[in-house]
Amino acid sequence: MATTLDKVDVVTVGAGWTGGIIAAEAAKAGLKVVSIERGRERGTEDFLRVHDEYRYAIRYELMQDLSKETITFRNRPDQRALPMRTMGSFLLGEGLGGAGTHWNGQTWRFLPYDFEIKTMTEQKYGANKLGPDYQLQDWGITYDELEPYFDKFEYTAGISGEDKNPFAGKRSNPYPTPPMKKTPVLEKFEKATSDLGYSPFMLPSANLSEAYTNPDGQTINACMYCGFCERFGCEYGAKTSPEITVIPAARETGNYEIRFHSNVVEVLHEGGKATGVRYINWMSGEEFIQPAESVVLTSYVMNNAKLLMVSNIGEMYNPETGRGTLGKNYCYQVLPGATGFFDEQFNTFMGAGSLGMTIDDFNGDNFDHGDLDFIHGGSLSLTQTGSRPIASNPVPPDTPAWGSEFKKASIENYTRTLNVGAQGASIPHRQNYLALDPTYKDAYGVPLLQLTYNFTDQDRALHKYISEKATEIIEAMGAKQAVGRAPITDYDIVPYQTTHNTGGTIMGADPATSVVNNYLQHWDVENLFVVGAGNFAHNGGYNPTGTVGALAYRCAEGIIKYSKEGGSLV
Amino acid sequence: MADEKKDVSRRDFLKTAGVATGALVGGGVIGGLIGYNAKDGGTATDEEERSGGRADQTAGSPGGRMFFTNDHDFNVLSEATERIFPEDDLGPGAIGLGVPYFIDHQLAGAYGNNEREYMQGPFNGGEVTQGYQSRLRRKEIFLQGIKKMEQEAQSRFEKSFTELEGDQMDEIITAFQKDEVEMEGVTAGFFFRLLRSAVLEGAYSDPMYGGNVGMEGWKMKNFPGHQASYIDKIDSKEFQEIDPQSLGGNH
Numbered sequence: 001m002a003t004t005l006d007k008v009d010v011v012t013v014g015a016g017w018t019g020g021i022i023a024a025e026a027a028k029a030g031l032k033v034v035s036i037e038r039g040r041e042r043g044t045e046d047f048l049r050v051h052d053e054y055r056y057a058i059r060y061e062l063m064q065d066l067s068k069e070t071i072t073f074r075n076r077p078d079q080r081a082l083p084m085r086t087m088g089s090f091l092l093g094e095g096l097g098g099a100g101t102h103w104n105g106q107t108w109r110f111l112p113y114d115f116e117i118k119t120m121t122e123q124k125y126g127a128n129k130l131g132p133d134y135q136l137q138d139w140g141i142t143y144d145e146l147e148p149y150f151d152k153f154e155y156t157a158g159i160s161g162e163d164k165n166p167f168a169g170k171r172s173n174p175y176p177t178p179p180m181k182k183t184p185v186l187e188k189f190e191k192a193t194s195d196l197g198y199s200p201f202m203l204p205s206a207n208l209s210e211a212y213t214n215p216d217g218q219t220i221n222a223c224m225y226c227g228f229c230e231r232f233g234c235e236y237g238a239k240t241s242p243e244i245t246v247i248p249a250a251r252e253t254g255n256y257e258i259r260f261h262s263n264v265v266e267v268l269h270e271g272g273k274a275t276g277v278r279y280i281n282w283m284s285g286e287e288f289i290q291p292a293e294s295v296v297l298t299s300y301v302m303n304n305a306k307l308l309m310v311s312n313i314g315e316m317y318n319p320e321t322g323r324g325t326l327g328k329n330y331c332y333q334v335l336p337g338a339t340g341f342f343d344e345q346f347n348t349f350m351g352a353g354s355l356g357m358t359i360d361d362f363n364g365d366n367f368d369h370g371d372l373d374f375i376h377g378g379s380l381s382l383t384q385t386g387s388r389p390i391a392s393n394p395v396p397p398d399t400p401a402w403g404s405e406f407k408k409a410s411i412e413n414y415t416r417t418l419n420v421g422a423q424g425a426s427i428p429h430r431q432n433y434l435a436l437d438p439t440y441k442d443a444y445g446v447p448l449l450q451l452t453y454n455f456t457d458q459d460r461a462l463h464k465y466i467s468e469k470a471t472e473i474i475e476a477m478g479a480k481q482a483v484g485r486a487p488i489t490d491y492d493i494v495p496y497q498t499t500h501n502t503g504g505t506i507m508g509a510d511p512a513t514s515v516v517n518n519y520l521q522h523w524d525v526e527n528l529f530v531v532g533a534g535n536f537a538h539n540g541g542y543n544p545t546g547t548v549g550a551l552a553y554r555c556a557e558g559i560i561k562y563s564k565e566g567g568s569l570v
Numbered sequence: 571m572a573d574e575k576k577d578v579s580r581r582d583f584l585k586t587a588g589v590a591t592g593a594l595v596g597g598g599v600i601g602g603l604i605g606y607n608a609k610d611g612g613t614a615t616d617e618e619e620r621s622g623g624r625a626d627q628t629a630g631s632p633g634g635r636m637f638f639t640n641d642h643d644f645n646v647l648s649e650a651t652e653r654i655f656p657e658d659d660l661g662p663g664a665i666g667l668g669v670p671y672f673i674d675h676q677l678a679g680a681y682g683n684n685e686r687e688y689m690q691g692p693f694n695g696g697e698v699t700q701g702y703q704s705r706l707r708r709k710e711i712f713l714q715g716i717k718k719m720e721q722e723a724q725s726r727f728e729k730s731f732t733e734l735e736g737d738q739m740d741e742i743i744t745a746f747q748k749d750e751v752e753m754e755g756v757t758a759g760f761f762f763r764l765l766r767s768a769v770l771e772g773a774y775s776d777p778m779y780g781g782n783v784g785m786e787g788w789k790m791k792n793f794p795g796h797q798a799s800y801i802d803k804i805d806s807k808e809f810q811e812i813d814p815q816s817l818g819g820n821h
Contacts, residue, residue, distance in 0.1 A: 049817055051795070051796035051797075051817060052775075052776055052796075052817055053774070053775065053776075054771055054775035054776060054779060058771060058775075059680075059681065059686075060686070065686050066686060066687050066688045067684075067685060067686055067687060067688060067689065069688075070688040073700060074697075074700070075697065075699055079696075079697065080694060080696070082694060082696040082700045082703055083688045083690070083703075084688070084700075084701065085684075085687050085688045085689065085701065085702040085703065086684075086687050086688075086701060086702045088701055181804060181805060183804050183805060184805070184806070184807045222801075223801075224798065224799035224800065224801050225799065225800040225801050225804045226797065226798065226799055226800060227797075227800065344809075345792070345809035346809070347800075347803065347804060347806065347809060347810050349792075349793050349794065350800035350803065350804045350810075351800075351804070388774075388793070389774035389787065389788060389791050389793045390770055390771050390774045390775060393770065401747070401766065402653075402654040402655070402743070402747075402766055402769075403653065403654065403656065403740065404656045404658050407655055407656065407658060407660070407663075408658065408660065411660055411790050411791050414791045414792070414793070415791075415792050415809065439692065440690065441690070490697075490699050491699065492698070492699040492701075493699060493700060493701050494698075494699070494701040494702075
């Protein structure tokens with residue numbers, strides 16, 4: 001029997017970037033906020049001994065405990081979906097800060113093109129550029145409308161960058177802190193891409209170039225370039241994370257509480273309004289109901305979609321008819337690129353998660369696609385994120401996978417390899433979607449989320465084209481051997497690729513084709529908000545967190561407004 | 571730390587001394603030797619000696635076994651790891667780096683028991699793209715795989731795996747890699763990939779886990795391990811050779 005608790009103004013599911021932003025803004029506005037977090041409390045003091053590749057990067061210390069919950073996966077609707085039993089293709093977060101604790105910190109604003117992709121693509125290339133299976137949609141918001149919220153997130157996070165990308169949307173303010181160090185490896189990329197006629201610039205970074213105090217009064221320290229960033233927490237408090245910014249800002253108001261070890265299993269609703277959430281404290285085994293004026297789903301893409309599905313909120317997407325919106329437009333990314341093998345040795349074991357230089361010449365519609373059989377593209381970067389010895393064993397093609405030849409080649413090339421890689425945009429396809437699994441359940445008896453996903457012809461064409469560009473760059477950098485990425489075939493959930501999953505709870509201007517409006521307010525349940533990369537109508541050519549942060553700030557504004565006025569915000 | 575007076579088996583000593591006599595004086599390689607200095611003519615059996623049994627390790631060392639109960643199983647594992655990551659002129663191989671002990675320790679804990687992985691049924695074979703679908707846990711896969719390696723040695727060469735020549739061992743490992751050996755509840759190729767990954771993890775993880783003895787894996791690769799900061803070095807155009815540090819020595 002569940003215990004019903006006192007009603008609060010706002011309850012969030014999870015306490016990562018989106019939950020933290022909502023909590024800070026709502027609590028500062030005087031609302032009582034509770035976050036229900038299934039993981040544990042953790043922070044900078046827990047990361048003093050974090051330089052341990054095996055524990056954190058290989059065995060996923062900070063990530064989700066899959067023994068309790070995972071997803072199921074298949075490439076095509078006619079296959080049997082099976083559980084993702086081990087972590088692989090993407091790394092789900094858990095605990096205070098969520099994936100915002102172990103992210104790299106590469107912080108982008110999606111391009112103006114991204115938000116109006118359908119309109120702009122059709123204007124320039126006609127309605128049939130890709131064919132009927134691709135479900136392009138505008139986002140129901142423009143870059144200019146979202147700009148103030150990008151600005152707000154960047155100033156909360158103290159992003160280090162330079163305004164030298166000729167393809168970026170207009171900025172109302174410069175980056176809060178100067179760019180990171182331009183290391184010799186980055187200079188090599190800068191020279192090669194400049195010589196090729198492209199426009200390199202320093203990658204916008206949440207590993208800060210200098211100490212910074214944000215408008216909430218929270219301080220982020222300067223990065224030490226220790227080389228342990230992605231998959232790790234920062235022992236210096238120098239990688240902007242929820243637990244050193246928005247979470248303490250929310251707590252300092254006195255209006256915020258986080259309940260740890262508590263897993264939300266259902267959104268409760270009655271008569272078209274959410275009444276609260278039901279959760280289980282897995283330490284005590286107790287079940288609780290937390291009533292709230294507004295319910296905000298701020299967990300990861302996967303779990304936000306799942307909670308709506310198990311709570312019967314909204315119409316499930318049907319890939320046969322194209323009807324329904326919940327689970328629609330799941331996207332991922334492809335990773336075109338090239339590896340260069342050099343004679344000289346580089347200090348690639350040093351680095352930071354967002355230390356890099358980028359060109360946007362092949363992102364979005366920054367280049368003409370008239371003669372190409374795909375749209376969009378990707379940001380092409382050389383990053384120096386800290387290469388570590390278990391995961392990094394680069395060998396030239398045709399080297400055996402083990403034995404003495406492998407040992408020699410992998411040791412030789414560990415410090416003599418550079419990579420140029422792209423975040424390749426992902427365009428929604430009719431057969432790529434999220435649903436509920438009919439067979440497998442989580443530790444609480446709730447069905448697992450089911451992912452149906454495969455790469456498309458669009459993905460393959462984009463990947464091939466951008467990989468060729470990357471190969472040209474790495475050759476221009478003086479590689480003795482340049483090896484472009486092999487063409488992609490079927491999506492494989494085993495090797496790590498990227499934790500840039502998007503869609504399933506997309507935003508838009510029309511309830512017939514989207515789950516939430518442009519305040520991320522649910523179309524059918526006005527006091528329910530769903531926030532995160534799940535709102536993306538497609539996935540762009542950048543890391544998603546900058547855009548997620550902007551959306552969360554916009555949503556927070558909507559929640560505060562709703563608390564006063566009620567009703568639909570659009 | 572290093573007990574320089576301890577006997578080192580002639581074979582192992584020659585193998586290592588030929589590698590890096592210079593480093594030996596500095597003490598770096600001495601640490602590496604601890605892992606495989608079975609006494610020559612002492613109590614160690616020939617097989618233990620070949621496979622890096624730590625017969626003369628004192629109490630409190632990481633050389634004990636927590637998982638493998640059977641010496642022969644452990645020795646088959648040791649020989650297989652050494653073929654995957656052999657000793658050469660760059661430095662020690664898997665045995666010298668303590669990799670078999672690393673794997674033993676891992677199989678006894680969360681890794682071997684798949685503690686943080688989804689292990690609920692039903693279990694169905696799937697596409698390769700769907701990943702790990704075995705009902706077996708890693709510890710069961712390793713034990714079965716090792717026994718299958720021994721069976722293959724007997725059926726192909728009528729000898730124990732540990733008595734085979736290197737190229738014969740390679741033939742068997744390759745058969746696993748190519749999925750040509752029948753296993754129960756898992757494929758041979760899957761076991762091979764687990765084994766190969768575990769060898770690299772043992773060679774290059776922090777020495778506090780029992781592998782990468784003396785940080786010799788890191789030294790071969792020029793990886794400095796746990797360093798507080800590179801803020802004063804990352805601008806350098808020269809390659810930086812930095813003495814590695816382990817978290818284990820840093821409490």
